[in-house]
Amino acid sequence: MTNPIAAACRSCRKGSMQPIERMQTYAPPGTDGVVITQLAARCDQCGKETVLPSQMDENLRRRAARKAHYGLYLLGEEIFAFRRKYGLTQQAASRLFGKGIIAFSRYESEKSYPDESTTKLIRAAMRHPALLKELADESGVEIPLWEARCADEREREQVSLATSRRPKTSLPRPTVQFLELMEQRTGPLRSAKASNIGATKANRRQKAPAAR
Numbered sequence: 001m002t003n004p005i006a007a008a009c010r011s012c013r014k015g016s017m018q019p020i021e022r023m024q025t026y027a028p029p030g031t032d033g034v035v036i037t038q039l040a041a042r043c044d045q046c047g048k049e050t051v052l053p054s055q056m057d058e059n060l061r062r063r064a065a066r067k068a069h070y071g072l073y074l075l076g077e078e079i080f081a082f083r084r085k086y087g088l089t090q091q092a093a094s095r096l097f098g099k100g101i102i103a104f105s106r107y108e109s110e111k112s113y114p115d116e117s118t119t120k121l122i123r124a125a126m127r128h129p130a131l132l133k134e135l136a137d138e139s140g141v142e143i144p145l146w147e148a149r150c151a152d153e154r155e156r157e158q159v160s161l162a163t164s165r166r167p168k169t170s171l172p173r174p175t176v177q178f179l180e181l182m183e184q185r186t187g188p189l190r191s192a193k194a195s196n197i198g199a200t201k202a203n204r205r206q207k208a209p210a211a212r
């Protein structure tokens with residue numbers, strides 16, 4: 001992957017930013033460590049290092065790719081996104097899942113990983129908001145965005161209901177095939193009928209002179 005850079009150093013304003021790569025190692029349980037190469041830039045004059053805006057998408061993509069090595073375990077980003085979705089602080093999330101106060105800070109930065117049972121509990125709460133609410137109530141934690149997320153859920157249900165009312169998407173495939181078949185049939189059937197009538201009239205006309 002190329003690392004195109006033509007940026008001047010914003011720090012010393014003399015040098016230019018040269019591409020460098022930084023290795024980051026993540027060590028979820030059950031792996032020897034997953035090494036991700038991240039793009040960055042270093043000033044050739046003052047040595048200042050930074051990640052340029054143009055490098056961020058590629059870095060995100062590379063970090064997301066490590067998911068394939070994680071098995072059951074969650075990426076720090078996934079835990080972060082889940083917590084933020086409900087407006088929970090790291091401390092509140094730690095308490096909700098019965099962990100020490102700095103647990104979520106460590107999980108999100110992957111300084112440590114939740115044990116297997118906690119990982120399973122977090123994953124279950126991701127899938128089932130009602131479970132998250134139950135855990136929160138039990139531990140006296142308020143979920144700031146609970147109502148907002150419930151409203152999202154109701155909206156999603158209404159959208160899926162409205163979609164299912166549309167006949168074309170709601171009809172089972174065999175029914176659609178049957179209706180298409182009938183449509184094809186009624187065309188030829190009608191013209192066959194019409195030509196029959198025509199034929200009958202023609203027969204009568206033919207017969208009529210013959211009868212005279």
Ligand SMILES: [Zn+2]
Binds near residue numbers: 009012014015043044
């Ligand atoms: Zn510089």
